[in-house]
Amino acid sequence: MKIKNKNVFIHSLGCRVNLCEINSILNELVDCGANLVINQDYADIVILNTCSVTAKADQKSKYFVNKFLKLKKHPIVVVMGCFSQGNKTYFKHLNNERLIVIGNIYKNKIKSFLEKYQNKKIICIKDITKEKSFEQLYSLGFLENTRAFIKIQDGCNFMCSYCLIPYLRGRQRSLEHKKIINQIKSLIKGGYQEIVLTGVNLAGYQDKKISFFDLLKKIANIKGKFRIRLSSLEPFQINKEMIDFLTENNHIFCQHFHICLQSASDVVLKKMNRKYKYNEYLELINYIRLKNPLASITTDYIVGFDYESDKEFYISYERFKEISFAWAHLFPYSIRQKTISSFNKNEIVSENEKQRRMEKMIMLNEKNMNKYQKQFIGKTVHVLFEKANDPNIQSGHSEYFFKVFVKTKKNLTNKLLKVKITNLQKNHLFGIIA
Numbered sequence: 001m002k003i004k005n006k007n008v009f010i011h012s013l014g015c016r017v018n019l020c021e022i023n024s025i026l027n028e029l030v031d032c033g034a035n036l037v038i039n040q041d042y043a044d045i046v047i048l049n050t051c052s053v054t055a056k057a058d059q060k061s062k063y064f065v066n067k068f069l070k071l072k073k074h075p076i077v078v079v080m081g082c083f084s085q086g087n088k089t090y091f092k093h094l095n096n097e098r099l100i101v102i103g104n105i106y107k108n109k110i111k112s113f114l115e116k117y118q119n120k121k122i123i124c125i126k127d128i129t130k131e132k133s134f135e136q137l138y139s140l141g142f143l144e145n146t147r148a149f150i151k152i153q154d155g156c157n158f159m160c161s162y163c164l165i166p167y168l169r170g171r172q173r174s175l176e177h178k179k180i181i182n183q184i185k186s187l188i189k190g191g192y193q194e195i196v197l198t199g200v201n202l203a204g205y206q207d208k209k210i211s212f213f214d215l216l217k218k219i220a221n222i223k224g225k226f227r228i229r230l231s232s233l234e235p236f237q238i239n240k241e242m243i244d245f246l247t248e249n250n251h252i253f254c255q256h257f258h259i260c261l262q263s264a265s266d267v268v269l270k271k272m273n274r275k276y277k278y279n280e281y282l283e284l285i286n287y288i289r290l291k292n293p294l295a296s297i298t299t300d301y302i303v304g305f306d307y308e309s310d311k312e313f314y315i316s317y318e319r320f321k322e323i324s325f326a327w328a329h330l331f332p333y334s335i336r337q338k339t340i341s342s343f344n345k346n347e348i349v350s351e352n353e354k355q356r357r358m359e360k361m362i363m364l365n366e367k368n369m370n371k372y373q374k375q376f377i378g379k380t381v382h383v384l385f386e387k388a389n390d391p392n393i394q395s396g397h398s399e400y401f402f403k404v405f406v407k408t409k410k411n412l413t414n415k416l417l418k419v420k421i422t423n424l425q426k427n428h429l430f431g432i433i434a
Helices: 016-031 055-069 082-086 088-092 107-116 177-189 212-220 240-248 266-272 278-291 310-323 351-374
Strands: 007-012 045-050 076-081 099-102 122-124 147-154 194-199 227-230 256-258 296-303 327-332 380-385 393-398 403-407 416-425 428-433
Touching: 007 016, 016 045, 016 076, 016 107, 016 147, 016 194, 045 055, 045 082, 055 076, 055 082, 076 082, 076 107, 082 088, 088 099, 088 122, 099 107, 107 122, 147 177, 177 194, 177 212, 212 240, 227 256, 240 278, 266 310, 278 296, 278 310, 296 351, 310 351, 327 351, 351 416, 380 403, 403 416
Parallel strands: 007 045, 045 076, 076 099, 099 122, 147 194, 194 227, 256 296, 296 327, 403 428
Antiparallel strands: 380 393, 380 416, 393 403, 416 428
């Protein structure tokens, strides 16, 4: 089919890496003459990037596949990502020819698949576990955003007992550091003032002898007006020297540290095959706060993992309270087939108990967020304003990641400005231009 003048609708589930990938694909199609539409009913092509991190993510992926196939305009539906990577049989048995299905390889060939499509279902899913090369996508920036994302790494070598990622994303692979540097320079020249480095295991970045820390030091030497935000980090891959560097160069590196915890019980961490103990994690967090007391520390956290007894949950809960995260992504544990923990037949937490624990953790999480945000009232932060949804309110993200709202009719899109925080309303921080 011809791409020119076709309407494209995109939808991404799951992580920022997925969001980065689908926007890169969209940019390529737009550059080839396609049109972005925000209403799915007008789409000739729908692109869905799926997730499989939990059973709920699988259900969502299936839901959207079927939803898009039922649209009245009968678009071609391109499905990619982790769910399609692990569920080839599901798509083989799906009785619909308006499908192009790939996994986590060939995302840079979607334009080619669309051009070759001739009213017959295409399924192209390759075993990713032995993949060694990094699949570079077409472009970087978002069409409707002031922040640009660069995927610098993919895959993971850490076989956490609950996680499917090594099976669905493959082993660690990294983009050449010189390409990253050139991309950042190009984005700065193009007017982007915030660049987000993403990866499945970001701090596992390795380009021959260039480590993740080496890369950060090279980025710090780039001239221009910009700031760098890091996505998720593993606690056993960062050290005090790296923290010193990031906090001392806070004019370049956003003071937001997303450091995965998953559980605060040493018993559960061991069963998860995580590479640290709680006290080691706490020492790292305390050191970040010593270097910058206002630093935003967020995390990922699994509730109701197998082996999490009432006692271990209580220990985790109290320790979670002790750390007092700025925010945590909470996930109820769900069994992922093929993982080590999926073979466990004992000490399984019931769904009712899991829900009870989730509710308790959600309440604590919101209390922690409120406590963190309140300390900024009266303080000044640097906000990069994004495209406004309300003509009377401008908003953007601070260097600490939380969003800030300013009541003004003035268009502030893509301006990086100092904002004095004045008040907190329903978990939203408001301020005035300083």
